[in-house]
Every structure is written in structure tokens, then in C-alpha cells.
Amino acid sequence: MHVSRTSAPVAGSGIVVVGAGLAGPVAAMYLARRFGRVTVLERRGDPRHLPAGQGRSLMVILSERGWRVLRELGLEEAVRRICVPLAARCGHLPDGSTVVTPYSRDGAPIWAVERYRLHCLLLDAAEAEPGVRLHFERPVRAVDPEEPKLLVGAGTSERWIPCRHVLGCDGVHSAVRAALVARGARERVSTLELAYQEIVLDLPSCDRGLMHYWPAGDALFGAFPLASSPRFAGSVFFRREGPRPSYAAAVDGPALARQFAETFPGLAAGIPDLREQLATKPVSAVRLTRCDRWVLGGTAALVGDSCHAMAPFMGQGMNCAFEDVRTLVSCLDREQDWERAFTAYERIRRRDADAITDISYQHYRTMSRLPDPRHEAEEAVARRLVALMPHRFVPLYERCAFSEESYSSALAEERRLRALARRILSRHGPAADLPDAHLRACVTQEENAGRAS
Ligand SMILES: Cc1cc2nc3c(=O)[nH]c(=O)nc-3n(C[C@H](O)[C@H](O)[C@H](O)COP(=O)(O)OP(=O)(O)OC[C@H]3O[C@@H](n4cnc5c(N)ncnc54)[C@H](O)[C@@H]3O)c2cc1C
Known part of the structure; x- marks a missing residue:
């Protein structure tokens, strides 16, 4: 039975997580294990009480970064049980042909899960965590990070609640981000x-x-x-x-x-x-969001879609949000001081979030367009390089979904690979015609030329 504490009064608490979507419960569990009491305020009702069949059918993909977090929280096995492993994408083209692209080179699958079922599982786990208090139908209307305090509820139930630290896990329309913007942060919402x-x-x-x-x-x-x-x-x-x-x-x-x-x-x-x-x-x-400041002193920090909602086709938004939480918590473990930890978190994480946001947008453009001969030729060269020198060239999707390499490093490596493929294509023609030894020599030649220029 799901017992959510919607009707319990919200008491002032040291740490408040705003938003009980996908990142909120994860953040609450990590923080409660370190600091004790964590209050989670969610503006919507408890999704676990929806009548059967009314949850949405949207699927989300879990990749290595997400699994790392679920493993650390002790939830890996439970989540695997509600997932489907998928080995590849199969594109059905308008001419009736199909193109199958494995997710990884060694056949490892990615895992798809109904967002609704994962969400309910995370809420159950957070609720079972000693110290975590979930409150539904508690919209946060304003955040005063100087005091610090939050304006919670509506109408006659509206009131200010004091706190020490606020985590904005409140998605694209974040009230916590609004407080940062009111204090000079610049956001981009599209x-x-x-x-x-x-x-x-x-x-x-x-x-x-x-x-x-x-x-x-x-x-x-x-x-x-x-x-x-x-x-x-x-x-x-x-x-x-x-x-x-x-x-x-x-x-x-x-x-x-x-x-x-x-x-x-x-x-x-x-x-x-x-x-x-x-x-x-x-x-x-x-919606897509970016924000050039994620933290305010040691009081407020943004996590997940509140600071980096991205195009969905790389399947990284939630995985990235979970990794945000891990990064934030490891900064707290290292620094022992909230302000220094928040500053370190923003410095480490914003660059990576910008990178995966760019990667995701680019991937969306690639998936939505029909095959274009020029792009296909470049893609073919890149694929040959990846097959020929597997330790040197790793596909971008694999870097993002099957490793924990930083997103900014993955993007930089991909740009290098693409530039090399373009140069080989323009100077030597389509790679399909080149023998392996010749292609290797082209790589060396192009890389030497790149270093010399
Ligand atoms: C079509 C689609 C497919 C996707 N597929 C994938 C995928 O395959 N893999 C992947 O990793 N990601 C995927 N994503 C992205 C993923 O869903 C998001 O990145 C993820 O949900 C972000 O989690 P979050 O907790 O930051 O935000 P959310 O999950 O949006 O949660 C925010 C929560 O905050 C609450 N809230 C908002 N404002 C307030 C307030 N003022 N007071 C209190 N509560 C508030 C909201 O009600 C909500 O519950 C997909 C997204 C879309 C749209």
C-alpha cells in the first residue's frame, strides 16, 4: 500500500527538495543518508494513486550513469525487473528498407522502462528511506534564498517555511531557478x-x-x-x-x-x-532550458531539468539528472561545506550539461531528417574509422550511454572524429573504396597535418 503524506503539515526542515519527479526522490535518498531529515515538496498529487491504466505510457532509457546511481541506492535489481533490454535501434525508412544500428559495439543492451513505473518505484523507495518526508500537492510558489525560506501551498494554506538548503529538482518551470534568475542568473527557455x-x-x-x-x-x-x-x-x-x-x-x-x-x-x-x-x-x-548559474551561496542548487532540459532522443535527460545528484553529493562529501560544495558542483557539472544538451539537439536533427548523401558519406567514413581502430575511436552514443566519461570529453572526441572523417572524405573520397592499410595511413597523415597546422 502506498502511504503518501499529503495531509501531514510541512514542518520546517534543514534540507528541502522541490519536486518529486525523477531526480527529486533520488536526491532525497542520497541526502537523507548523509544528513538525516529531508523534506520533499511536490506540486502535483501522488502518481501512485492514479486509477490503474491512467499512468502515461512514455518509456525512458536507462544507461550506465543511471544504473550507477540506482546501484548505489540499492535499487538496481528492482528496476531491472521492470525494464526491457534493447540491443539496437531499427529504422524503418520510407522506401520500405530497414536499418539496424546496435546501441553498443559489443552487443550490450540499453534498458527501457515505463517512466510511470520507474517514477512510482523511486517514490516508494524514497518514502521507505528513514528521514525522507514526501509531501504532495504542495506547490512551492517562491523561494527566498537569503532568509532562506519557501512559500508553499495555495490560498489559505499558503505559508512560508524556513529551511537551510533548497535543491531545485522542479523541472523546466522551476521555482528555484526563478529565484536565481531574480538575482541575476540568465536562463534560456525554448x-x-x-x-x-x-x-x-x-x-x-x-x-x-x-x-x-x-x-x-x-x-x-x-x-x-x-x-x-x-x-x-x-x-x-x-x-x-x-x-x-x-x-x-x-x-x-x-x-x-x-x-x-x-x-x-x-x-x-x-x-x-x-x-x-x-x-x-x-x-x-x-521544453529546452539552460541557466548560466545553478547555485546561490550554500543555500540553493539546481539539478536535472530545472537547469538543463534537453531534446529527448539521446535518452540522457534523466540519466544526466541522476549523475548531477551524484556529483553534487560527492562535492558535499569532499568539501564538508555547502557553499564550497555547491560552487564545485556548478563548476564541474555545467560544462557537461551544456555538452549533453548540444549532443542531444544534434542527435535530434540527425534522427528526424531523411538520409542525406553528404552526411551519409561522412557517417560511413566515421563508421569505418570506428571499426578499424576501436580503441582509438568510440561512437558518441556509446560514450554517453555505456560509459561515465564526462559528456564534455565525449563531445570533444566526437568533434575530432567528425573533423577527421570530413578531411579524409574531401581529400581521399568515400572510405568504402579505401583498403584498411590505406585508411590507417590517411588517419596518420591527417592527424600529423592537424598537429602541424
Ligand atoms: C518524450 C521524452 C522522452 C524522454 N526520454 C528519456 C530517456 O529515454 N532517458 C532519459 O534519461 N531521459 C529521458 N527524458 C528526459 C527525462 O524525462 C527528464 O530529463 C527527467 O524527467 C528530469 O527529471 P527532473 O526530476 O529534473 O524533472 P521532472 O521529472 O520533470 O520532475 C520535476 C517535478 O517537479 C515538480 N514541480 C515543478 N514545479 C514545482 C513547484 N513549484 N513546486 C513543487 N513541485 C514542482 C513537477 O510536478 C515534477 O514532478 C525524456 C523526456 C521526454 C519529454
Whole structure:
């Protein structure tokens, strides 16, 4: 039975975590193990009390960084039980062909999990953690980091609560970030051109060990096998504005279903309730955020989407948020002083968050566009290099999802590889025609030239 403490009065507490999404419960568990009492304030109701079947079907991918955190918290086994391992992505191209891209070179899978089930599991674990108090339906309306205190609740229940440290795990519309912005931090909030809807469907001919996607220029459909049923959890991405296909051009359910059928002709027939799903499920925007300050003294710090919401297609937003928490806690362990620890956290982490935000945006552009011969040729050279010198060149996805290499180092290495591939392509032509020994010699030659210039 889930017992959430929605009705208990919120007492002032040393550490307050704002937001009980994915990062909030994780942060609360780490902090409670070190500092005792942690209060978590969430503006929404407890998702564990939703009637069966009303949780959303969105899937999220857990990669190495996420697993590290779950392992440290003792949750790895429980989470694995609700995950599906996926060996590769399978792209279904408009000409009917398919392209399978393994997630890793050694066949290691990534793990997909229903966000809703993971969220409930994390809330259960946080609630079972001695010291953690979860409070739902407690919106934080303002943060005064000087005092420090938080304005919590609404109407007659609104009141100021004193605290010592506030962690903003409150996502893209963060109230904690707003307090930093009011004190001079600069934020950038934007919305991806694509919005999405979740669609549950049967894909009997699709391999359940793969993630499937259908690129269609300005639209994309992606589907993951569900662990809890033989069906797939899909998401359709259309542009928000502009000519068809877009949400603006297809104003209602029937028009949207027609647009879906035109854009993804092979899929619509397998979704008998397509029109109903498109008419009733929410259209969600994807927000992107950046902020040039994440901390204020030793009082307030931002974590996760509150400071770096990113395009979702690399599957790193939550993994990065979990790694933020680990980094913050290791700074606290090292420094023993909150202000110094917060400063170190921002210095270490902001560069990496900027890098994965850039990587994710670039990946979104790559996945959504149709094959382009120039890009394909460069990609082919990069793939040859990676295959030929596996210890020297590691694919970007692998660096992000299967290692804990810093995101900024992964991005720098990828830029080096791409620049090399471009130079080889322009001077020596497509790599497919080059024998291995010749390609190795090209790499040495290009790298020497790069060093000399
Ligand atoms: C389509 C899609 C697919 C994705 N796929 C992946 C994936 O495969 N892998 C991956 O790693 N990431 C993925 N992500 C990203 C991931 O969902 C986010 O990065 C992650 O949820 C961030 O966690 P968070 O706790 O920072 O924010 P959230 O999970 O958004 O939680 C914020 C919480 O704060 C609460 N809140 C907000 N304001 C207040 C307030 N004023 N007072 C109190 N509470 C407040 C909110 O109600 C919410 O519960 C995906 C995102 C999208 C949109």
C-alpha cells in the first residue's frame, strides 16, 4: 500500500527538495543518508494513486550513469525487473528498407522502462528511506534564498517555511531557478519545434529486442516494447507549427489521424483506435532550458531539468539528472561545506550539461531528417574509422550511454572524429573504396597535418 503524506503539515526542515519527479526522490535518498531529515515538496498529487491504466505510457532509457546511481541506492535489481533490454535501434525508412544500428559495439543492451513505473518505484523507495518526508500537492510558489525560506501551498494554506538548503529538482518551470534568475542568473527557455503524443500499439512483426523508429522528415514515430504487456509504447512527433505534417495543420482528432496515416502509411492500419488515441491523449511540448548559474551561496542548487532540459532522443535527460545528484553529493562529501560544495558542483557539472544538451539537439536533427548523401558519406567514413581502430575511436552514443566519461570529453572526441572523417572524405573520397592499410595511413597523415597546422 502506498502511504503518501499529503495531509501531514510541512514542518520546517534543514534540507528541502522541490519536486518529486525523477531526480527529486533520488536526491532525497542520497541526502537523507548523509544528513538525516529531508523534506520533499511536490506540486502535483501522488502518481501512485492514479486509477490503474491512467499512468502515461512514455518509456525512458536507462544507461550506465543511471544504473550507477540506482546501484548505489540499492535499487538496481528492482528496476531491472521492470525494464526491457534493447540491443539496437531499427529504422524503418520510407522506401520500405530497414536499418539496424546496435546501441553498443559489443552487443550490450540499453534498458527501457515505463517512466510511470520507474517514477512510482523511486517514490516508494524514497518514502521507505528513514528521514525522507514526501509531501504532495504542495506547490512551492517562491523561494527566498537569503532568509532562506519557501512559500508553499495555495490560498489559505499558503505559508512560508524556513529551511537551510533548497535543491531545485522542479523541472523546466522551476521555482528555484526563478529565484536565481531574480538575482541575476540568465536562463534560456525554448520549445522544440516538435511536439508529441503517446500511442500504444501492436507491432506483431517487430522484434521486441529492438527500439523501432520511422523517420519522416519533419515527423518521427518511435516505439519501445512494453515490459508490462505484449504491446508497444509509441510516441509520434509532429512539428508544432507549419505546413503538414504538423499539429497546427491538423486541428482535430480525425484530421490528425488522416495526417498520421499519410505520414506513416505502414503503421496506421495496425492501430484500430488511432483516431481515439490522437483525439484524447495530450499533445506535449518538449521544453529546452539552460541557466548560466545553478547555485546561490550554500543555500540553493539546481539539478536535472530545472537547469538543463534537453531534446529527448539521446535518452540522457534523466540519466544526466541522476549523475548531477551524484556529483553534487560527492562535492558535499569532499568539501564538508555547502557553499564550497555547491560552487564545485556548478563548476564541474555545467560544462557537461551544456555538452549533453548540444549532443542531444544534434542527435535530434540527425534522427528526424531523411538520409542525406553528404552526411551519409561522412557517417560511413566515421563508421569505418570506428571499426578499424576501436580503441582509438568510440561512437558518441556509446560514450554517453555505456560509459561515465564526462559528456564534455565525449563531445570533444566526437568533434575530432567528425573533423577527421570530413578531411579524409574531401581529400581521399568515400572510405568504402579505401583498403584498411590505406585508411590507417590517411588517419596518420591527417592527424600529423592537424598537429602541424
Ligand atoms: C518524450 C521524452 C522522452 C524522454 N526520454 C528519456 C530517456 O529515454 N532517458 C532519459 O534519461 N531521459 C529521458 N527524458 C528526459 C527525462 O524525462 C527528464 O530529463 C527527467 O524527467 C528530469 O527529471 P527532473 O526530476 O529534473 O524533472 P521532472 O521529472 O520533470 O520532475 C520535476 C517535478 O517537479 C515538480 N514541480 C515543478 N514545479 C514545482 C513547484 N513549484 N513546486 C513543487 N513541485 C514542482 C513537477 O510536478 C515534477 O514532478 C525524456 C523526456 C521526454 C519529454
